[in-house]
Amino acid sequence: MCDDRTFRESDEYLKNRNDLTRRKFNALSAGAGLSMLLPRGAGAEEVTEQDVEVTTPDGVADCYFVHPASGRHPGVLVWPDILGLRPSYRQIGRRLAESGYSVLVVNPFYRSARSPVVPEGATFQDESVRNKVFPLARQLNAETHVTDARAFVDFLDSQAAIDPARKMGTTGYCMGGPITMRTAWARADRIGAGASFHGGGLVTDRPDSPHLLVSEMDAHYLFAIAENDDDNEPEVKKVLRETFAAAELPAEIEVYEGALHGWCSLDSSVYNEALAERAWSRLLVLFETALA
Numbered sequence: 288m289c290d291d292r293t294f295r296e297s298d299e300y301l302k303n304r305n306d307l308t309r310r311k312f313n314a315l316s317a318g319a320g321l322s323m324l325l326p327r328g329a330g331a332e333e334v335t336e337q338d339v340e341v342t343t344p345d346g347v348a349d350c351y352f353v354h355p356a357s358g359r360h361p362g363v364l365v366w367p368d369i370l371g372l373r374p375s376y377r378q379i380g381r382r383l384a385e386s387g388y389s390v391l392v393v394n395p396f397y398r399s400a401r402s403p404v405v406p407e408g409a410t411f412q413d414e415s416v417r418n419k420v421f422p423l424a425r426q427l428n429a430e431t432h433v434t435d436a437r438a439f440v441d442f443l444d445s446q447a448a449i450d451p452a453r454k455m456g457t458t459g460y461c462m463g464g465p466i467t468m469r470t471a472w473a474r475a476d477r478i479g480a481g482a483s484f485h486g487g488g489l490v491t492d493r494p495d496s497p498h499l500l501v502s503e504m505d506a507h508y509l510f511a512i513a514e515n516d517d518d519n520e521p522e523v524k525k526v527l528r529e530t531f532a533a534a535e536l537p538a539e540i541e542v543y544e545g546a547l548h549g550w551c552s553l554d555s556s557v558y559n560e561a562l563a564e565r566a567w568s569r570l571l572v573l574f575e576t577a578l579a
Contacts, residue, residue, distance in 0.1 A: 331385035332356070335448075336377075341393075343438040345431070348397035350439075352446070353380045354389035359450040361578040362443035364436070364470060365392040366463030368552055369420050370409065372402035375554040386571060388456070388578075389448040393439055395463070396423040398431075410556050411549070424462055429469060429495040436470035440477055454479025456574050460552055464510075465489050468497035471506040480577035482509040482570050484551040485516060490526045501530045507577035508538040511566040513548040537577075539569060 336353040351372060354360060363383055367376045372394040380392040394402040404423060409416045436457075443449050455477050459467040464486015471478040481504075483489060489510070490498045510527055517524060524540050531538035543562050549555035551563045 332387060334381060334384040336381065336384075339391075339442075341391075341438060341442045343397075344434045345398055348435070348438075349394050349401050350442075351377050351380055351392040352390070353377075353384040353392075354446075354448040355384060355387060359448060360387055360389045361453040361574070362440075362446075362449045362455040363388045363390045363574070364439050364443065364455065364457040365390060366395060366457070366459035366466045366470075367392065368461035368463060368549065368555075369424050370411065370416070370552075370554075371396050371404045371420070371423075373405065373554070374403075374407060375552060378553060382567075386574075388574065389443065389446065391439055391443055393435070395427060395435070395466075396420075399423055399426060408554070410554075412556055427462075432466045432469040433473045436466070436473045440470070440474045444477070454578050456480040456482070456578055458482040458484070458570065459486060460484045461487060461549065465497040468500060468504070471504045471508075472497075472500035475503060475505045478504070478506050480508070480573050481506045482511070482573060484511045484566060485513045485546075485548045486510070487516065487548075490520075490523045498526060498530050501536065502534045504534065504536060507536065507573060508540075509569055509573045510538065510540040511551065511569070512540070512542045513546045513550060514542055514544050516548050517542040539573070541569075 332355040334353050335356045336351065339350050339352045341348045341350050365376065365380055372392055376392050380390040383390045396404050400423070405416050405419060411417060440455065443455065444451060457467045457470045457478055464483030465488045467481040467483055468489065471481045488497070490496060508531060512524060524542060527538065527540050543550065543566065546559050546562045547557040549557050550559040551566055552558060
């Protein structure tokens with residue numbers, strides 16, 4: 288999960304990289320540059336998108352809902368990283384919708400602020416940004432994850448663009464990784480697939496550790512792990528493999544060599560296009576298999 292260690296390791300990487308300077312990255316991160324970086328898949332469907340408000344036990348969450356322009360499709364719930372709902376995650380939602388899914392991208396910080404909670408082009412390398420999002424993230428916990436998940440799944444099931452006969456998927460980035468697991472547990476009747484990209488806090492020594500919920504899930508899983516996260520917590524992948532095997536649930540668990548924490552987020556300073564595209568291709572395979 289994003290923390291001071293993540294910042295230090297990313298900062299060192301940026302000092303040493305030669306292929307994309309900070310100035311170039313900031314230019315690409317602003318506005319239309321994001322859409323240029325995400326390739327449109329072959330046969331991409333036309334989509335309909337809108338900002339929506341979802342009532343939860345703690346208030347009203349502002350979210351982004353995007354789906355193919357016609358028909359009913361499997362739902363997908365997207366949990367953003369610690370910088371929250373913003374243009375890059377709208378792009379992720381739209382790309383999933385173009386692949387045939389009805390997608391809700393949520394603002395996890397709705398209790399405190401509407402999205403976006405950071406300005407466009409903001410980077411985790413900026414101390415003021417970290418000082419903004421860390422307190423927001425600390426307000427969330429296992430209980431809020433579960434109550435939010437239930438509300439968001441119920442919202443999706445109420446939409447005409449959702450196929451109720453097919454299971455849903457959920458994806459999470461950074462702090463969103465463990466939330467997908469709590470979602471898969473809280474709505475095991477509806478969640479058939481989950482994916483965590485550079486997720487943190489998946490395995491802890493606390494009694495509410497997400498991995499302890501696996502035996503009560505019914506979801507196939509993808510865990511795409513950053514190399515530096517694995518270096519710092521090498522036991523996580525082993526525990527996840529053992530836990531999913533014991534539950535007899537399929538799980539693809541891979542350490543992406545050369546990838547730093549945050550590499551799948553389009554506007555991240557450590558975004559790695561080649562490895563992000565590989566992780567994306569594995570996500571589509573997961574959904575095609577588990578949500579068929």
